[in-house]
Amino acid sequence: MLDSLFPWLLLPLGLALGWALGRRARTSTAAAIAPEQLGGLLTQLASDDPDQAIAALTQVAELDHSTVELHLTLGNLFRKRGEIDRALRIHEALLSRPGLAPDMQAQVRRELAFDYMRAGVMDHAEAQFERLVADGRYVTESLDQIRTIYEQGRDWEHAIAAARRLEAAQGESKRDLIAQYECELADEARRAKNVDEAIRQAKRALDEDPGCVRAHLMLGALYEGKQDFGAAAQAYLRAFQLDAHFLPDVIEPLYRCSQKTGHSEGFLQFLADAKEISSSSLPYVAEARLLADEGLDPTDRLAQGLEVRPSRAVLAQFLEVLEKQPAVIAAGLDKPAASLHRALRRMMESSPRYQCGNCGFSPRQQFWQCPSCKRWGTITPIDEAMRLG
């Protein structure tokens, strides 16, 4: 196994060993590690026997800065290679050694905590990070790792508590992150069909961060589910006001709410505002739909939309209207129009609907934590992949 590892391993290890030997030559204190021991270590690594090398290393009589560095270098290399058991053995043995200076002890403990994380033994990792915090070492990093552990475990209550500790230690607001965790709790309540608790929880998210678009969208859906269409429309509208990128996510729900409340003027006003605020073609598509609902011909509005905001969404809607027009049917053009319409819809359906503003990841569905870069609240709808029509 070490055949492939060896050339890669040897270079940084060799550098560390060279540094240790150089350091030894410059100091007059007793040697912490003899050159022949180092040679033996390299031989064991070269002869594909890393466990013997670990045994030799952990038996080194005295620990000074250079030998600790050697342990850490080797341990980290094993961890990077995914050989967590070997990394753990080195770091655990080193930490149990008496006489380790406090700064070195903290360094080893930090590595050990990352080993446990990689091994998936999260309670051990957390305990080591907590010990570092208690010792006043690597405090913000450790608190952030504790937060990550709870986040990965989807333990949102503890993740909130960890984020608050991090906020206090770092002096930087984590309110937007905490609001996302509150939204996760709201989502859990919603999935458990506990609508009132979900609403309370979404409001807690807004207490934390009034600009949390996700909480407003969630409240909109929850109120809509309770047939409170006025409150739902207000929540959807607020989400759009906070971030116009979310127009594709709110336009259809707002249309539904206006149908239920009979408040079509409010929806028309929203569309007029949306034309001003956003560069989307969707308001034209929605207006055409309203005209069609009233039995009026929407082709002029769609032609205007194509002129001002050309998009696949307007074109698809236009073709759908055209294929039903008597003159088009009489001319035998309804079938070509219908196949063009279907092709466009298929193209739109296969396009990504969302995109992460941080890393560019483009999923088909909304994720509030980007699966690629792990940032929260960075994924927004792509306008072109509209949902209306």
Ligand SMILES: [Zn+2]
């Ligand atoms: Zn991302």
